[in-house]
Amino acid sequence: MEGAKVIAKDLGFFLTHSSTKSNDGEKYPRIYLHCHRGYKNNTYVPDPDKKGRSNTKSLKDGCRFRVRLVGLPEEKTWMIDGVKDNHNPGQFCGFHNHALELYPEGHTQRNAFTNEELKDMKEMEWARVAPRKMMQTINQNYGTHHNKRQFYNMTANIRIERLSGMTPSDWTLHHAREMGYYIGYKRDDDRHLTHLFLAHPESVRMLSAWYHVILIDSTYKTNKYKRPLVEVIGVTPVKRNFNIGFAMMEGETTDSYVWLLRELQNMLGDRIPNAILTDKEGGLVAAIPQVFTKSAHLLCIWHIKRNIEAKMMDLGIPQEVARGVVHGSWKKVMEATTPHAMIEEWENFKNGFWGRNSKLIEYLDRECLEHKEKWACAYTNNIFHIGNTSTNRVESAHSTLKAWLNTSTGGVDTLFLSWHASIGGQVIEIRKELETCRTKTFKGAYGPPYGVIRGSVSLYALELMFVEGKKTPSECDCVIGRTHGLPCSCRINSFKGAGDHFR
Known part of the structure; x- marks a missing residue:
């Protein structure tokens, strides 16, 4: 039977098993095969008046091509024979009513996955490779023409197999x-x-x-x-x-x-x-x-800025203008370093052009300033957040x-x-970065006060300390000590002046 199917595939069509008969009084056993575009029962005729979905598609078009395989026990072989057409006495079902295969990509029977391909697909599915990328890899590696739908269907089947009946x-x-x-x-x-x-x-x-x-x-x-x-x-x-x-x-x-x-x-x-x-x-x-x-x-703070921008647009203010306000006068309110300075910036905002927009001022007062301790630098600069705002x-x-x-x-x-x-x-990337901190040296960290801690402190922390150390005593606000837990400028310069090292 498989040999007959291979011959049919080479000729451009596919055979499907219809029935097997061996104990019906006939001398030899027979296996009946029909064209995959025909019906299993050769006498079946679809009812055109039967109601059904009109938008469906089917390969079945009533092709009457049939063959039978006759077993010859004496010769230990099978013979391919024709099948008589019940509708046309004296004739055989030896003709197709459709064109033979032209593009193999459209036939899953020819494009079935091999065991090797299935093994590769299971590994890729476990690694969360998208079916469209599987298609490119498998077709390129094996020289096949599997279509996209095959990959999506097989991925779904692999998942069902993986679940093994569990929810x-x-x-x-x-x-x-x-x-x-x-x-x-x-x-x-x-x-x-x-x-x-x-x-x-x-x-x-x-x-x-x-x-x-x-x-x-x-x-x-x-x-x-x-x-x-x-x-x-x-x-x-x-x-x-x-x-x-x-x-x-x-x-x-x-x-x-x-x-x-x-x-x-x-x-x-x-x-x-x-x-x-x-x-x-x-x-x-x-x-x-x-x-x-x-x-x-x-x-x-990013969500706060975005929400303010959206509110201003709801009030009919163009997006470019709203964005300019958020990143301009409102930014000064957000980044004021002390509560007193923040109040001053807020008063300046209200006394400026946008103070005339009562709905905007009401929104900022109710939705933003009511929770100012949770986002304003004047308050968050006293919280250890490692720069995450x-x-x-x-x-x-x-x-x-x-x-x-x-x-x-x-x-x-x-x-x-x-x-x-x-x-x-x-995890791999984090470990890589940690090892880099152990083996590489930040060029600005030679000598006091960084010499001893090189290799045991992250490069990111050393960079922050190096930049902080460039500030003058009058510029030091000691914020980095509270937000990052790192020495501020005055402490760095104190150690540097004494030639001492952080330990």
Whole structure:
């Protein structure tokens, strides 16, 4: 039978098994094959009056081509024979009613994946390679012509095989547990997963060392459940962020965020973050003081600027003008170094041109200045935040994860695998940067006061200290000591003048 199919394929059509007959009184066993564009029953005729979907497509067009394989036991072989046409006595079903194959790309029977190709595809799917990129690699490596739909279908089949009958949530919990993940989850009364928090074992280890500043933000369009995905990000001393964990929650309510923060608190143990940076999401803002009572809560200045710009555009102000205000007179309010200076800049803003726009002033007073302690430099300069005053790091993490996802409608298992794949590369890059700090020297750090700490302090910290050391005593505001925990200009110059080293 396979030999007959190979012959047919070489001629430009495909044969499908119809039936096998051996115990019906005939002398020899027979295997009946028909054209793949015909019907299994040679006498079947579709009813044109039968109602059905009119917009569907089918390969079946009633082709009557049929052959039979007759077994010859004496000769231990099979013979290919024709089949009589029941509708036309005396004739055989030996003709097709359609053109033969022209483009092999349109026929999955000719383009079936080989075992070697399937093995490569499974490895690429595990590494979260997009089907469109699989197509380019497989076709190029094997000289084949598989089409895009084949790759998407096979990727879906590989996922079904991987789940092995388990639900996506159960599979995720099982494998996350096997991989040593920190796991937190909640189920409803029907045992459906409503909340999930996962943290890679390497992330747990990094958090134990670098817990001082934590950034939290949510994003959408990452899963088929249309639930928010919350990413929790930490900051390393080499100016690289690391993913602490991700959570998928039922909604962005205060209760959901309290649950997430409790899981984060459980990971931290007795460690307390100095600062937690977020946007102005109501549920998250309300949850933080309930859990992290001793941590400073900062609001993202990038979101504040963007919201002001959007409000001004709603008031009919052109975008270019709004952007100029945000990065001009309003920026002076945000970056004033003392509360007194900030009040002065705010009064200047109100007494200026934009003070006549009562709706804008009311918005700034209500939405921004009411929470000034969480974003204004006059207040945040007294908080250890290592230079993090916006959630851009989390936005970057969102983009990275979505690049690994390849889809916005995947299940929780797809989300977990994409997250796991992204963490591996992240850990490698952080370790590379840490080793660079141990083996390379910042040129400005020779001699007092940096000589002893070279190789044990990050290059980023040395660069900041070098720039700070160039300030004159009158320019030193000691801010870097409070925000970064590094020596300020007056202390650096004091050590330098005495020829002493930091230790």
